[in-house]
Amino acid sequence: MAATLVAAPRPAAAAEVEVTAVLARAQVEVGQQVYLQVEVETDGGSIGQPQLSGLDDFDVSSRGTSSGMSVQIGGGGRVQRSTKTFTYALSPRKPGEFVIGVEVEVDGELRRASSKPKLKVSGSAAAAPTETETETETELHAGKAGDLPTSPDAEVIVWPVVDKAEVFIGEQVVYELQIWERTSGNLSITSAPTFKDFWSENLQVDNARRNAERKLLGNVPYRVHSTIRRALFPQKAGTLVIGGPRVEAQHFGLFGPGGPPRSFAGRNLAIEVKPLPAAGQPRGFRPSNVGRFEIAADVDRTTLRQGEAVRLSVRIAGTGNIALVELPSLPELEGLRSYEPKPRTPQLELGKAELSGSRIYTLLLVADQAGELTIPAIELAYFDPKTQRYEVAASKPIHLQVDADPNAEPSPVAPAADGNGETELLVPPIAGGELVRVTPREPWLTRERWWVGALSVPAVLGLGWAGGALLRRFGPDDLARERARDLARRRMLLSEASAAVDGGEGFYPKLAALLQAAAIGRAGPEGVGLTRERLIALLAERGAAQQELDELRELLDACDAARFGAGRGDTEQRREHLERARTLLRGAAWSIPRGGSDTRGVAR
Amino acid sequence: MKRSRSFARTRSAGLAIVLAIMSSWSGAARADVVDDIYAAGNQAALAGDWAGAIEHWERALELLPGRSAQLDYDLGTAYAQLGELGRATYYLQRALQPETRPGVEVAEAARRNLGIVRHRAEVQAEVNDARISDEERWWDLVVAVLAGRTVGWLTLVSGWLLVATIMIRLAQRRRLAQPARPAPDGRAARPRQHRAGTGRITAALALVFALVFVIGGGLHGIAMKAADDHPDAIALDSLVELREGPGAHLPVTLRLQGGSRVRVLDERSGWVRVRLPAGLEGWARRESIARLDAPVMRSSVRAKLPSDAASTP
Numbered sequence: 001m002a003a004t005l006v007a008a009p010r011p012a013a014a015a016e017v018e019v020t021a022v023l024a025r026a027q028v029e030v031g032q033q034v035y036l037q038v039e040v041e042t043d044g045g046s047i048g049q050p051q052l053s054g055l056d057d058f059d060v061s062s063r064g065t066s067s068g069m070s071v072q073i074g075g076g077g078r079v080q081r082s083t084k085t086f087t088y089a090l091s092p093r094k095p096g097e098f099v100i101g102v103e104v105e106v107d108g109e110l111r112r113a114s115s116k117p118k119l120k121v122s123g124s125a126a127a128a129p130t131e132t133e134t135e136t137e138t139e140l141h142a143g144k145a146g147d148l149p150t151s152p153d154a155e156v157i158v159w160p161v162v163d164k165a166e167v168f169i170g171e172q173v174v175y176e177l178q179i180w181e182r183t184s185g186n187l188s189i190t191s192a193p194t195f196k197d198f199w200s201e202n203l204q205v206d207n208a209r210r211n212a213e214r215k216l217l218g219n220v221p222y223r224v225h226s227t228i229r230r231a232l233f234p235q236k237a238g239t240l241v242i243g244g245p246r247v248e249a250q251h252f253g254l255f256g257p258g259g260p261p262r263s264f265a266g267r268n269l270a271i272e273v274k275p276l277p278a279a280g281q282p283r284g285f286r287p288s289n290v291g292r293f294e295i296a297a298d299v300d301r302t303t304l305r306q307g308e309a310v311r312l313s314v315r316i317a318g319t320g321n322i323a324l325v326e327l328p329s330l331p332e333l334e335g336l337r338s339y340e341p342k343p344r345t346p347q348l349e350l351g352k353a354e355l356s357g358s359r360i361y362t363l364l365l366v367a368d369q370a371g372e373l374t375i376p377a378i379e380l381a382y383f384d385p386k387t388q389r390y391e392v393a394a395s396k397p398i399h400l401q402v403d404a405d406p407n408a409e410p411s412p413v414a415p416a417a418d419g420n421g422e423t424e425l426l427v428p429p430i431a432g433g434e435l436v437r438v439t440p441r442e443p444w445l446t447r448e449r450w451w452v453g454a455l456s457v458p459a460v461l462g463l464g465w466a467g468g469a470l471l472r473r474f475g476p477d478d479l480a481r482e483r484a485r486d487l488a489r490r491r492m493l494l495s496e497a498s499a500a501v502d503g504g505e506g507f508y509p510k511l512a513a514l515l516q517a518a519a520i521g522r523a524g525p526e527g528v529g530l531t532r533e534r535l536i537a538l539l540a541e542r543g544a545a546q547q548e549l550d551e552l553r554e555l556l557d558a559c560d561a562a563r564f565g566a567g568r569g570d571t572e573q574r575r576e577h578l579e580r581a582r583t584l585l586r587g588a589a590w591s592i593p594r595g596g597s598d599t600r601g602v603a604r
Numbered sequence: 605m606k607r608s609r610s611f612a613r614t615r616s617a618g619l620a621i622v623l624a625i626m627s628s629w630s631g632a633a634r635a636d637v638v639d640d641i642y643a644a645g646n647q648a649a650l651a652g653d654w655a656g657a658i659e660h661w662e663r664a665l666e667l668l669p670g671r672s673a674q675l676d677y678d679l680g681t682a683y684a685q686l687g688e689l690g691r692a693t694y695y696l697q698r699a700l701q702p703e704t705r706p707g708v709e710v711a712e713a714a715r716r717n718l719g720i721v722r723h724r725a726e727v728q729a730e731v732n733d734a735r736i737s738d739e740e741r742w743w744d745l746v747v748a749v750l751a752g753r754t755v756g757w758l759t760l761v762s763g764w765l766l767v768a769t770i771m772i773r774l775a776q777r778r779r780l781a782q783p784a785r786p787a788p789d790g791r792a793a794r795p796r797q798h799r800a801g802t803g804r805i806t807a808a809l810a811l812v813f814a815l816v817f818v819i820g821g822g823l824h825g826i827a828m829k830a831a832d833d834h835p836d837a838i839a840l841d842s843l844v845e846l847r848e849g850p851g852a853h854l855p856v857t858l859r860l861q862g863g864s865r866v867r868v869l870d871e872r873s874g875w876v877r878v879r880l881p882a883g884l885e886g887w888a889r890r891e892s893i894a895r896l897d898a899p900v901m902r903s904s905v906r907a908k909l910p911s912d913a914a915s916t917p
Contacts, residue, residue, distance in 0.1 A: 307723075309726075309727055309730065311730075339730070339731045340731070342733060364727065364730045364731060366727065425720060426681055426684050426685060426717050426720055427681065427713040427716050427717050428681065429646075429649050429657075429677070429678035429681045429682060430674050430677060430678055430709075430710065430713070431645070431646040431649050431650070431657075431678055432646075432674070434639070435638065435639055435642045435664070435668075435672055435674060435675060436672060436673070436674045436707070437638075437668060437670050437671065437672040437674075437675075438670050438671055438672070438673075438703075438704060438705050439669070439670040439671075440670060440671055440703045440704075443753060445753055445756055445757060445760070447828055447832070450756045450760060450824075450828075451825075453760045453763070453764075454759065454760055454763055454817075454821050454825070457763035457764060457766065457767060457817060460767050461766075461767060461770065464767075464770075464771075
């Protein structure tokens with residue numbers, strides 16, 4: 001008695017552990033779903049899975065758990081509470097009133113919910129498929145594969161079909177999940193079918209079939225959706241069961257969901273899998289090679305030099321589990337060295353009635369020998385379930401023309417004459433007695449210098465252009481330049497006359513030109529083109545001293561006399577004339593006035 | 605006063621002579637050590653002990669004050685003998701660098717061995733399913749020539765000739781603007797047409813110099829900057845994993861075959877970001893990539909020096 005009392009679950013004490021169980025609704029119809037929430041609050045103890053009682057006539061599925069933690073700080077100190085919430089979807093299979101018991105193990109001790117939730121279920125038991133009904137569908141006769149549902153009682157019929165119910169190991173079975181419905185609610189697959197002991201690949205579903213196809217079932221119109229297509233390859237012999245899926249229908253009214261969702265289960269399917277026949281099975285046969293296959297081999301080039309590599313591509317294509325079909329063992333390759341084959345990702349064709357596709361293996365072959373080498377046919381053995389016989393697919397042999405190369409590396413398999421293998425062909429190290437070395441010199445044209453030198457060019461050009469522009473803007477004007485030119489010309493004439501003093505050649509013409517230029521320069525532009533007498537008169541008007549004018553006239557006359565009369569005279573005389581001209585022109589009045597003068601029209 | 609200054613001068617001159625003698629003696633002694641270690645490596649190579657030869661030659665390389673194409677070549681060949689294609693490529697490339705001034709014999713042998721190593725690396729890349737950099741193409745040669753000193757000199761000289769030509773041209777124009785004067789010896793002045801012809805020649809020259817300077821200089825500058833910013837490097841390890849970022853926890857983007865030529869884009873805390881000529885990028889560990897313009901990475905293996913042997917009891 002005492003033991004019974006100890007073992008019996010205790011109501012959860014509010015201060016330590018609190019277990020509450022709440023139903024989302026108190027009343028539902030048969031087949032409708034209702035959520036049960038179990039919340040366990042502890043001060044940090046370990047919480048086990050809740051045990052639910054009174055749910056024999058329910059389909060129960062877990063919808064996950066959530067956890068939370070809270071810390072309260074008060075007068076009594078710091079209190080830490082952790083909460084774990086379990087959610088279940090309950091789907092009643094028959095009407096009645098049900099009381100749901102909830103027990104949870106916390107720290108090894110069973111705790112009961114503070115209250116037992118009650119659920120009232122109305123409606124008839126035939127409204128929903130039962131577990132027992134689905135179980136009766138598990139056995140699938142070979143002739144019934146791909147059959148149609150019979151009864152139009154339910155608004156949603158979850159109807160999985162296969163294309164065959166008896167197959168060999170590795171043989172392809174195409175599974176299709178059809179949903180027949182005449183409901184206005186939204187459908188969702190809550191539980192996917194299970195494919196234990198099958199290798200499965202998703203196949204594409206035609207959009208037309210996915211959307212809807214109208215069919216009659218006992219004169220009741222249904223929309224038929226094809227939702228899932230899978231290619232299945234059984235991996236072991238015996239009876240393999242494909243687990244039935246579950247679909248939920250949710251109705252919506254004007255103001256949101258119209259009641260809890262209804263759940264519909266699909267049937268399980270049993271597939272009879274036979275082992276592959278032993279008779280005629282090739283040696284080393286791989287059990288995944290079931291279907292219909294072809295094999296082809298190709299190389300990237302057929303002419304090469306000795307020591308070079310060629311890439312061999314082997315393509316296996318066909319209908320079957322192409323992802324598991326392996327490259328068969330290669331035949332003996334004489335004169336060729338092969339490396340490990342590398343498979344590419346299989347290319348699957350998922351839109352066809354059955355799974356088909358191709359896979360390419362590439363491997364590198366190095367030609368060790370020269371001459372004509374042959375890659376023999378590569379053979380792939382497979383079992384064709386249609387003919388129920390073992391077949392062999394073979395590629396065509398490939399011929400390679402290998403040109404001899406005296407520098408080619410010999411095969412590492414066949415050692416070289418000196419036993420040094422493939423390293424023989426490298427030029428040996430110099431390894432001389434004296435190590436030749438150099439001290440690297442820093443070249444004059446470093447990168448920095450190049451940048452400085454190169455960037456200086458546009459800088460210099462730019463500065464020159466800017467200087468020219470400034471000179472044009474702020475430099476001497478035309479008159480100043482003309483004055484400078486006149487001065488330069490006078491200086492030139494004077495120097496030429498000085499140079500001609502000793503020789504006499506051209507002395508007097510230079511001296512005359514110099515004096516006339518000076519006279520016109522002093523007279524101004526009006527003096528241009530005047531005769532000598534008039535020019536001197538004009539100079540007199542301009543305030544020139546009579547003495548200077550006499551000296552000028554005398555010197556010009558002397559020049560004329562020398563040029564057109566007696567000749568060049570002697571050196572002393574020329575020096576004297578030159579000195580007199582210099583003395584005359586040294587006076588400030590004879591300098592070129594601002595504004596310049598035109599000496600080009602000097603009177604003769 | 606004068607005497608003390610003379611004494612100080614004598615003392616500093618003496619000190620300089622002593623220092624010079626010491627430094628030359630130390631250089632000679634160092635050269636002897638390098639030759640000894642190199643000879644020890646030669647002995648190991650003759651005996652077929654490539655690992656031993658590498659150990660000695662790497663030590664010799666470390667102590668060598670300058671560069672030696674011969675030593676780089678020997679090291680590259682020894683690594684090729686051991687099948688370490690990344691390091692073989694690295695040393696053979698170094699042997700061919702212009703600053704080592706390789707002789708004809710060394711250059712030819714290095715090129716040949718580099719070709720063999722490259723061929724083996726290509727096969728290895730196929731086997732390992734790894735990426736390998738493309739072989740150098742004409743474009744790489746063009747870039748190398750553009751970044752070279754010859755183009756640098758050519759563009760620089762062209763630039764300054766352009767300046768000179770423009771100055772001559774300006775002087776000619778000034779002269780053309782002046783009236784023609786008879787020559788002092790009485791001969792007739794040069795006709796204006798003749799001077800205009802000379803002007804056209806200088807204008808054409810200026811155009812040519814300007815084109816060479818602007819185009820050649822621009823390309824040289826770009827190529828030089830690219831070489832400076834993204835120096836060439838070689839993948840040393842047999843397989844170098846390039847990752848998405850600088851960290852061993854980050855996913856591998858591709859696997860690089862040892863001996864691949866890459867450009868270094870960035871360096872960060874033991875990782876370098878590299879780019880293949882095809883444009884693929886990734887981060888690799890710094891020790892698995894060696895820049896060709898940098899000094900040789902120090903080896904952790906130490907050869908036993910003759911001096912070490914003498915000091916060992």
